[in-house]
């Protein structure tokens with residue numbers, strides 16, 4: 008019984024780690040800007056470079072980690088408004104961090120920080136959402152597990168070892 012519970016916990020854990028590390032299985036949480044979170048970036052292309060390393064699909068979630076009152080998120084409907092950092096036509100606004108946004112349709116979503124000149128210095132990100140069917144969320148797929156990269160496997164082993172110790 009305990010063993011089965013542990014195995015199930017391990018499977019779920021593996022799926023979570025695969026999601027965080029793999030970057031292209033469905034139902035993935037994408038932490039915007041990775042370790043930097045959502046803030047004034049070190050350079051203008053920081054978030055663009057981050058986004059270019061991710062495969063983001065329908066069913067995935069964007070996680071914006073930021074301090075409320077210091078940063079916010081506005082969504083605009085077009086590339087023109089995004090490029091111009093224009094808040095003339097905002098479709099969504101979030102101001103209490105952390106913010107999790109679930110992506111439910113394909114296409115490109117445009118987000119930037121509406122505080123001061125933050126957008127002008129590069130606190131902006133365009134997210135291309137691909138149309139890919141998601142597997143059921145509670146059944147970690149073999150593909151998700153195979154997606155693990157070496158760093159992910161190491162992290163997973165560490166946590167798995169901790170879990171096993173707790174189960175003993």
Ligand SMILES: *[C@@H]1O[C@H](CO)[C@@H](O)[C@H](O)[C@H]1NC(C)=O
Nearest residue numbers: 048049050051052053054056
């Ligand atoms: C922007 O900053 C990131 C993180 O410091 C760095 O990896 C990247 O090379 C920089 N890009 C440019 C164009 O300077």
Ligand SMILES: *[C@@H]1O[C@H](CO)[C@@H](O)[C@H](O)[C@H]1NC(C)=O
Nearest residue numbers: 029030031032059060061062
């Ligand atoms: C994104 O998907 C493409 C095509 O499936 C693949 O070649 C690429 O390696 C993936 N990139 C990442 C970061 O997972």
Ligand SMILES: *[C@@H]1O[C@H](CO)[C@@H](O)[C@H](O)[C@H]1NC(C)=O
Nearest residue numbers: 083084085088095096097098
């Ligand atoms: C403002 O956004 C709405 C909703 O996306 C869109 O229908 C409308 O055309 C936009 N107007 C301008 C001026 O961009």
